[in-house]
Amino acid sequence: MPLKALIFDVDGTLAETEELHRRAFNETFAAFDVNHDWPDQERSWQWDEETYARLLKTTGGKERITQYLSEDAVIDPAPWKSRITELHRAKTTRFGELLGNGELELRPGIAELIEHARRLRLRVAVATTTSRPNVEALSRACFAQDADEVFDVIAAGDEVAAKKPAPDVYQLALKRLELAPTDCLAIEDSLNGLNAAQSAGLFCVVSPSAYTRTEDHSAADLLLPEFERVDLDDVQKMMRKKHSRFSGKVTAKHT
Ligand SMILES: [Mg+2]
Incomplete structure (x- = not known):
C-alpha cells in the first residue's frame, strides 16, 4: 500500500475555527486596550469578517497582528515585538477558553x-x-x-x-x-x-x-x-x- x-x-x-479565532483576537484587543497603545492607528482593532479574510493571507497569529499594525506603513512594528507576543499569548488562552465552551464541531x-x-x-x-x-x-x-x-x-x-x-x-x-x-x-x-x-x-x-x-x-x-x-x-x-x-x-x- x-x-x-x-x-x-x-x-x-x-x-x-476561524470565526472563533477572530472572536478571540477581538476580545483580546479589547481587554488589552490596544487602541491606547497604538492611538495613531485610525483603523479599528475589532476585525470584521472582511478584514479577517484579508489578514488570513498572512499565516500565524503573531504575524497577522504585525501585518495589521504595519499595513500602509502606519506603525513600525519593530519596537512592539514583546507586546505582540504578549497579545498573541493572551489570544491563544482566550481561544482555548472559547473552545472549552464546546462551540466548535x-x-x-x-x-x-x-x-x-x-x-x-x-x-x-x-x-x-x-x-x-x-x-x-x-x-x-x-x-x-x-x-x-x-x-x-x-x-x-x-x-x-x-x-x-x-x-x-x-x-x-x-x-x-x-x-x-x-x-x-x-x-x-x-x-x-x-x-x-x-x-x-x-x-x-x-x-x-x-x-x-x-x-x-x-x-x-x-x-x-x-x-x-x-x-x-x-x-x-x-x-x-x-x-x-x-x-x-x-x-x-x-x-
Ligand atoms: Mg487551514
Whole structure:
C-alpha cells in the first residue's frame, strides 16, 4: 500500500475555527486596550469578517497582528515585538477558553476519515501554522481526547522558521513520521496550505472552508466540496499515478 499516513491541516480543515479565532483576537484587543497603545492607528482593532479574510493571507497569529499594525506603513512594528507576543499569548488562552465552551464541531467527514485511516492502520498527523496549544485545545473540545492520543505526530507553526506556504511544517511532520512525501496524503482547506504541501512533494486533497472559498484551488491534486467525499482507495490510485508520472519525468531528465 503506497499510502502510509494522512497529514491534516488544522484551521479550516479539521473544523471551521476561524470565526472563533477572530472572536478571540477581538476580545483580546479589547481587554488589552490596544487602541491606547497604538492611538495613531485610525483603523479599528475589532476585525470584521472582511478584514479577517484579508489578514488570513498572512499565516500565524503573531504575524497577522504585525501585518495589521504595519499595513500602509502606519506603525513600525519593530519596537512592539514583546507586546505582540504578549497579545498573541493572551489570544491563544482566550481561544482555548472559547473552545472549552464546546462551540466548535469537526467538519463533516473528518471523524470518519480518521477512523477509516485507523482501520487501515495508517498513521495520522498534523501539519499546521497554528500553535501547539491550539491543537491541544481543539483535540480536547472536538475529540474529547488529548492531541497526542488523536495524532501520532504533531508539527506546529511555532516549531518552524517559515510558515505555510513554505513547505517547512510538512517537512517537519514527514521527518517525525520517518516517511517519504510519496507515502503521505495532505488534507487542506487553503491555497497557502496547498502550496506548502505540494512544495514538500505531497499529494494534496483540498476542501475549501468558509474563509477560503473564494481562493483558486485548481492546482489541488483532488478538489472536493466536502471531506465526506474522500475515498481513500481512489486517492491511492491517484497518488500512485501522480508519483509514478513524477519519477518518470525525473528519469527522463537524466537520460
Ligand atoms: Mg487551514
